[in-house]
Amino acid sequence: MTKRQEICLKIFKALELLIQTKTLSEIKVIDLCQASGVSRSTFYTYFYDIYSVPQWIWDDSMQPTLYKIGNTLTWDEGHKLMFENLLSRKALFIKIYWENNYHSILEYGYRGGYDAVKKNVENRKKHVWSDTELVELDYTIKALASLTTKWGRDGMVVPVNFIVQIFNDHVPQFLKELCDT
Incomplete structure (x- = not known):
């Protein structure tokens, strides 16, 4: 698994957990970063937005x-x-x-x-x-x-x-x- 895939998968897994209690539009990038352990700058390296x-x-x-x-x-x-x-x-x-x-x-x-x-x-x-x-x-x-x-x-x-x-x-x-x- 590449580093990119590994980071994206961490973010995905965090989203999968957060989405159980909030709608996607209620989840903020900072919430996703905290839940995944990925910095905001790293998040924006791979994704545009939530x-x-x-x-x-x-x-x-x-x-x-x-x-x-x-x-x-x-x-x-x-x-x-x-x-x-x-x-x-x-x-x-x-x-x-x-x-x-x-x-x-x-x-x-x-x-x-x-x-x-x-x-x-x-x-x-x-x-x-x-x-x-x-x-x-x-x-x-x-x-x-x-x-x-x-x-x-x-x-x-x-x-x-x-x-x-x-x-x-x-x-x-x-x-x-x-x-x-």
């Missing part, structure tokens, strides 16, 4: 899963792995999903998911998106980000295979074909 910590964890969880859909993973494979990764960090994400602003995981995940699927299909399939397809992609990813948020807010009790089936049932056929073949 919101960038769960975003870092999100990206770490999505890099081998959601962000690979349409590239090396099918629609269902990527989402199954995504939900399994979120479930492995349940203590954090069931609390984080209650945040609702531009920095929230709902919005951040939507932007990352949209960009990844769009880029992966363009690069792998050399697909040129029509305006109509981009609207469908946008609305589909936004709806699925909201479903993921609901799953998190509900305590992640719906089994992974069932939630993946729900995702599969709510994707336009052309999009699934672009991601799966």
Whole structure:
């Protein structure tokens, strides 16, 4: 483990504890630094603000899963792995999903998911998106980000295979074909 990974993990673990008693917007950087034993200057070496910590964890969880859909993973494979990764960090994400602003995981995940699927299909399939397809992609990813948020807010009790089936049932056929073949 690199020094960067070690420090980021200490900060993540501290956030995971603090988020059990406060909302993310109530947690201050100084609280996180005290709980993690990391100085403020070190914190700002790796993160911009308090919101960038769960975003870092999100990206770490999505890099081998959601962000690979349409590239090396099918629609269902990527989402199954995504939900399994979120479930492995349940203590954090069931609390984080209650945040609702531009920095929230709902919005951040939507932007990352949209960009990844769009880029992966363009690069792998050399697909040129029509305006109509981009609207469908946008609305589909936004709806699925909201479903993921609901799953998190509900305590992640719906089994992974069932939630993946729900995702599969709510994707336009052309999009699934672009991601799966």
